[in-house]
Amino acid sequence: MLVEVGFRNGKFDALGESVKQSIIEDLNIKTIEKVSYSEGFLLPESFSQKQAEELAVKLFHDPINQIFSVNSPVKKDSSFVITVQYHSNVTDNVGIAAEEGIKDLGFEFKKNEHVRSLKKYYLYGSLSEKEAEEIASGLLANKLVEEFDVKKC
Amino acid sequence: MNLTERKDVKTIPIIEMNDEQLMDASKNFLLSLKLNEMKTIQEHFLKLERNPTDAELETLAQTWSEHCKHKVFNSSFEYVENGSSENIENLFKETIKKSTKEIMQKENWLVSVFEDNAGIISFNENFDIAFKVETHNHPSALDPYGGASTGVGGVVRDILGVGLGAKPFANTDVFCFALPETPKEKIPKGILHPKRIFKGVRAGVADYGNRLGIPTVNGAIFFDQRYLGNPLVYCGTLGIIPKGFHQKSPKQNDLIVALGARTGRDGIHGATFSSAELSDSTDSSAVQIGNPIEEKKFLDVLLKARDLKLYSSITDCGAGGFSSAVGEMGEETGAEVFLEKVPLKYAGLKPWEIWLSESQERMILSVPEKNIEKLKQLCNEENVEATVIGKFTNDKKLKVFFEKDLILNLDMNFLHKGLPKSKLKAVWNSEKEKATQFSEPENISEILKQILSMHNIASKESTVRLYDHEVQGGTLLKPFMGLTGEAPADSSVVTPVLGEKKAVAVSNSLNPWYGDIDPYWMAFSCVDEAVRNIVATGCEIERIALLDNFCWGSPEKEENLGKLVRTAKGCYSASKDFNAPFISGKDSFYNEFSVNGKIISVPGTLLISAMAVVKDVSKILSPGFKKAENLIYLTGNTFEELGGSAFAHLINDSNGKVPKVDSVKALKSYNALSKASSHGLVKGMHDLSDGGLGVALSEMCFAKNLGAEIDLKKIKTGENISRNDFLLFSESNSRLLVEVEAGKEKEFEKILKGTDFSLIGKVSKEPVLKITGLNGKKIVDQKIELLKNAWRKTLKW
Numbered sequence: 001m002l003v004e005v006g007f008r009n010g011k012f013d014a015l016g017e018s019v020k021q022s023i024i025e026d027l028n029i030k031t032i033e034k035v036s037y038s039e040g041f042l043l044p045e046s047f048s049q050k051q052a053e054e055l056a057v058k059l060f061h062d063p064i065n066q067i068f069s070v071n072s073p074v075k076k077d078s079s080f081v082i083t084v085q086y087h088s089n090v091t092d093n094v095g096i097a098a099e100e101g102i103k104d105l106g107f108e109f110k111k112n113e114h115v116r117s118l119k120k121y122y123l124y125g126s127l128s129e130k131e132a133e134e135i136a137s138g139l140l141a142n143k144l145v146e147e148f149d150v151k152k153c
Numbered sequence: 154m155n156l157t158e159r160k161d162v163k164t165i166p167i168i169e170m171n172d173e174q175l176m177d178a179s180k181n182f183l184l185s186l187k188l189n190e191m192k193t194i195q196e197h198f199l200k201l202e203r204n205p206t207d208a209e210l211e212t213l214a215q216t217w218s219e220h221c222k223h224k225v226f227n228s229s230f231e232y233v234e235n236g237s238s239e240n241i242e243n244l245f246k247e248t249i250k251k252s253t254k255e256i257m258q259k260e261n262w263l264v265s266v267f268e269d270n271a272g273i274i275s276f277n278e279n280f281d282i283a284f285k286v287e288t289h290n291h292p293s294a295l296d297p298y299g300g301a302s303t304g305v306g307g308v309v310r311d312i313l314g315v316g317l318g319a320k321p322f323a324n325t326d327v328f329c330f331a332l333p334e335t336p337k338e339k340i341p342k343g344i345l346h347p348k349r350i351f352k353g354v355r356a357g358v359a360d361y362g363n364r365l366g367i368p369t370v371n372g373a374i375f376f377d378q379r380y381l382g383n384p385l386v387y388c389g390t391l392g393i394i395p396k397g398f399h400q401k402s403p404k405q406n407d408l409i410v411a412l413g414a415r416t417g418r419d420g421i422h423g424a425t426f427s428s429a430e431l432s433d434s435t436d437s438s439a440v441q442i443g444n445p446i447e448e449k450k451f452l453d454v455l456l457k458a459r460d461l462k463l464y465s466s467i468t469d470c471g472a473g474g475f476s477s478a479v480g481e482m483g484e485e486t487g488a489e490v491f492l493e494k495v496p497l498k499y500a501g502l503k504p505w506e507i508w509l510s511e512s513q514e515r516m517i518l519s520v521p522e523k524n525i526e527k528l529k530q531l532c533n534e535e536n537v538e539a540t541v542i543g544k545f546t547n548d549k550k551l552k553v554f555f556e557k558d559l560i561l562n563l564d565m566n567f568l569h570k571g572l573p574k575s576k577l578k579a580v581w582n583s584e585k586e587k588a589t590q591f592s593e594p595e596n597i598s599e600i601l602k603q604i605l606s607m608h609n610i611a612s613k614e615s616t617v618r619l620y621d622h623e624v625q626g627g628t629l630l631k632p633f634m635g636l637t638g639e640a641p642a643d644s645s646v647v648t649p650v651l652g653e654k655k656a657v658a659v660s661n662s663l664n665p666w667y668g669d670i671d672p673y674w675m676a677f678s679c680v681d682e683a684v685r686n687i688v689a690t691g692c693e694i695e696r697i698a699l700l701d702n703f704c705w706g707s708p709e710k711e712e713n714l715g716k717l718v719r720t721a722k723g724c725y726s727a728s729k730d731f732n733a734p735f736i737s738g739k740d741s742f743y744n745e746f747s748v749n750g751k752i753i754s755v756p757g758t759l760l761i762s763a764m765a766v767v768k769d770v771s772k773i774l775s776p777g778f779k780k781a782e783n784l785i786y787l788t789g790n791t792f793e794e795l796g797g798s799a800f801a802h803l804i805n806d807s808n809g810k811v812p813k814v815d816s817v818k819a820l821k822s823y824n825a826l827s828k829a830s831s832h833g834l835v836k837g838m839h840d841l842s843d844g845g846l847g848v849a850l851s852e853m854c855f856a857k858n859l860g861a862e863i864d865l866k867k868i869k870t871g872e873n874i875s876r877n878d879f880l881l882f883s884e885s886n887s888r889l890l891v892e893v894e895a896g897k898e899k900e901f902e903k904i905l906k907g908t909d910f911s912l913i914g915k916v917s918k919e920p921v922l923k924i925t926g927l928n929g930k931k932i933v934d935q936k937i938e939l940l941k942n943a944w945r946k947t948l949k950w
Contacts, residue, residue, distance in 0.1 A: 025950060026348055091417050091442040091498065091512070112500075139349070144295050145442070 001052045005061045006038030006074035013037055019121060023135055033125035036075045040120055041098050044113035059101050078122035080132040083149045084141040085118035092116055156206060157558035161503045163207045168199050184214035193573045208505040208553060208561040215473035215509060216480055217572045219742055225708045226740055232579045232718045248721035249701055249735050252728040262696050263734060265399045270311040272736025273399050274698050276766060277655050281396055283319045285311045286389035286700050286762050288741040293386040297353025302361035302443040303513050304388040309365060310469035312392035313452060314516060316399035318459040318467055319392030322625055322649040324362045326372040327661050327760055328354055329385035332608060341748040344382045354386055359619040364445035368628050369620035370645035373661050376608040379755050382746025385704045387760050391659060393649040401466040403482055403519030409490060409543040413451045413515040417498035420511030447514040454535045463524040470515035476508050478517040483545055484569050490543035492555045504555040519545055581715030583671060589795045589809040593876050597932040601847045602943040607799055610844045611947035629656060630690055634775035635856025642776050643686035643840045646767055656767045660686035665756035666797035670811040672716045676723025676759055677814045681886045682842055683763035684731050688823045689838045689889060691774030691830035697765040699728060701738035706745045706754025716757045730816035772831055776839040777856020781918035782895045783836055785861060788822050789888030790871040790909040793879050799844045800882035812886045819887035822908040829904045837892035847881040849890045851922060851940045858937055860921040863914035877926040
């Protein structure tokens with residue numbers, strides 16, 4: 001069950017903006033038009049869609065600036081989406097904090113059930129697959145600690 | 154007591170091994186131990202008539218690592234300088250520590266030096282101050298964000314674990330990178346691009362420091378291509394501790410309490426790994442992930458527990474994890490640990506992994522049994538986990554159990570004193586310093602702009618502004634000052650006790666380019682600059698204390714060691730001359746990487762960090778020019794010293810004489826300046842370092858967009874100098890630019906009598922820098938705005 005939280009259209013997405021600048025300045029890919037950043041929380045399978053939505057409302061998202069989605073992309077019409085998450089053997093503090101927050105709201109976890117966090121970057125503009133791959137490996141993910149996935153939309 | 158066989162505990166059959174097998178074992182288990190060390194372990198276990206367990210061997214490797222035991226500095230040396238040989242019994246004791254010892258005989262303000270996690274000096278009648286600078290180079294090369302943030306977390310824990318715990322009140326951070334514009338195709342496989350490293354490192358430092366609520370007040374960034382595969386990341390923290398809390402010792406039967414985060418597989422082999430060179434096959438278990446919120450929680454708990462005197466000793470879990478923390482704490486007593494009690498992040502860790510893990514945000518306390526409930530209660534209130542994992546004993550043995558089985562049983566004496574001493578050979582050959590070879594460029598104005606935009610000189614504002622330097626409310630002299638907030642300050646002044654008249658000044662200095670010519674003068678120059686930066690605060694200074702941080706290449710090369718010995722000798726002389734003792738330090742070796750099979754070593758890089766007690770905070774001066782018509786003095790003496798200078802690098806000349814120091818004259822000049830300043834005659838002061846007079850003048854103008862009119866003919870020089878570029882860009886040491894209130898020149902000169910100084914011009918209202926050359930012609934006539942743009946553009950991202 002994946003809860004995704006992104007910015008509403010028109011609200012300032014500082015991280016997305018800074019990634020866009022780096023793509024232009026550091027990777028010299030000038031065709032990038034926009035980057036939208038979203039945070040994802042992978043809940044254990046035992047959580048229902050309804051529970052996931054409840055957590056998104058109560059815990060993960062700020063209704064004034066952000067929107068959320070469950071098990072579907074929070075942004076549409078991008079050319080690529082890059083997902084980055086820590087390798088499973090690397091400590092994921094955001095995931096741990098999310099888990100604590102969920103427990104504080106009275107939800108229970110079964111043994112060995114955990115929350116993992118991930119980051120999604122929606123890329124807009126005319127980009128080649130090679131460029132998207134370069135953005136992922138050269139800027140957004142460090143293969144030593146993270147794994148990434150590049151998806152053409 | 155016999156060790157128990159278990160499935161998850163391996164016994165390593167080292168007593169049967171030959172030399173080759175011993176070295177294979179050292180390599181395969183990533184122990185980073187040398188043959189003579191492996192043989193010493195073999196002999197020890199031969200006597201015990203048994204083989205070591207994996208936990209025992211790992212513990213020995215960690216405790217005997219370069220990282221933990223500073224093997225190189227504690228070695229004896231045959232040092233050959235220009236063909237003549239000298240024996241050094243112990244490099245550390247005969248250089249760095251020697252000056253401290255000598256100064257301690259006449260000064261009484263050194264509270265704790267070289268024995269704890271940080272050095273401590275006396276601040277006022279109620280408090281002492283601790284300072285420590287650490288390096289986190291290898292982790293930052295692999296994961297810049299994580300490496301740098303855990304670097305900050307680690308040094309903050311050093312301060313929390315010094316004495317019975319100091320409260321961190323300021324951070325300093327210094328980085329060395331390759332040029333951010335390095336073309337992609339020049340980056341060897343397995344190495345991250347320097348701009349990516351830079352951005353990751355500064356984000357890591359900012360995120361960790363800001364979230365902990367500790368201001369990052371001072372730092373430096375140095376660029377050189379030799380840092381391409383091996384950046385340097387120095388993280389420093391200052392802390393304040395009530396008087397009488399600097400001593401600690403665990404007592405027999407005190408409980409061993411693990412406090413803070415849970416233990417995972419993170420960062421196993423960090424200590425031994427930092428003692429090996431980087432390769433692109435390095436695996437992810439060496440990387441730790443930081444969590445500042447966790448650290449902030451126990452920071453608050455610990456300070457409360459300290460004031461209630463709930464524990465008898467404390468240390469941080471750094472490199473080597475529990476093995477290092479418990480092993481060191483229990484050296485004089487002995488300790489028993491029950492690993493199954495350690496709270497884990499997830500199941501499946503082998504016993505030795507729990508013991509050696511370098512999971513972040515953990516501390517070890519020794520707690521008398523009667524206090525444990527109170528401590529647990531405090532921890533509960535802040536949501537901090539505290540777990541009893543063992544107790545201190547009196548048998549001077551380190552014993553580790555897992556599910557009642559003894560898996561480690563080591564003699565404390567062998568663990569801490571068994572390391573065989575090595576004898577190393579170090580060679581240093583000086584080449585005769587050649588005069589600068591290039592001819593005087595025609596357009597000095599253009600050169601000035603180019604020097605201002607060189608990476609090492611350009612404004613670091615875009616980085617500094619990511620850091621919160623105001624939190625806690627004690628930052629008085631900030632990284633950037635002046636009406637425009639754009640003039641860089643030489644050092645920072647922070648008051649850890651709000652409302653107190655006294656404060657702490659802190660500064661950093663490094664310049665490996667001088668070391669390329671002569672490491673002795675690199676060390677001397679760094680100490681002089683660090684001290685000079687503090688003098689530039691304009692305050693009356695007492696108690697200057699220094700930290701040394703060496704980042705070097707492989708200690709297996711004689712010439713690297715030659716540079717090391719010569720640097721250490723420079724440290725000794727400078728420290729002694731300036732009456733500024735070293736109180737703590739750190740060394741990091743194997744800072745090198747290979748490109749197509751060729752090893753590239755970082756330049757021998759010495760960071761000198763200084764702190765001093767400022768007597769009266771109301772006297773602090775900011776560096777910029779304040780008022781038109783005020784007079785501009787240059788103190789100190791200018792020589793044709795362009796070796797290793799920014800100008801020489803711009804022109805691409807590796808010749809030139811490296812800046813020297815006349816410490817007697819320097820001290821006299823500094824004392825006179827402090828006196829003149831305390832009489833209210835001085836309005837602004839700025840030190841001359843990289844880029845010399847030209848850069849210092851420009852930076853002083855940036856503060857309020859005032860200009861300056863300067864005549865180079867008026868500069869008194871130590872030798873005949875007939876070139877404008879030399880006068881403007883020489884990096885001779887011990888010089889400061891001083892703004893003196895118009896009409897006060899007689900009083901000022903009276904105080905400075907007997908020192909070297911020249912009245913070289915005045916501040917002007919028109920925001921233009923005008924410099925008249927030796928031939929009477931104007932050689933610089935530049936709008937301040939243009940100079941500032943040149944200075945600000947290079948790193949403006």
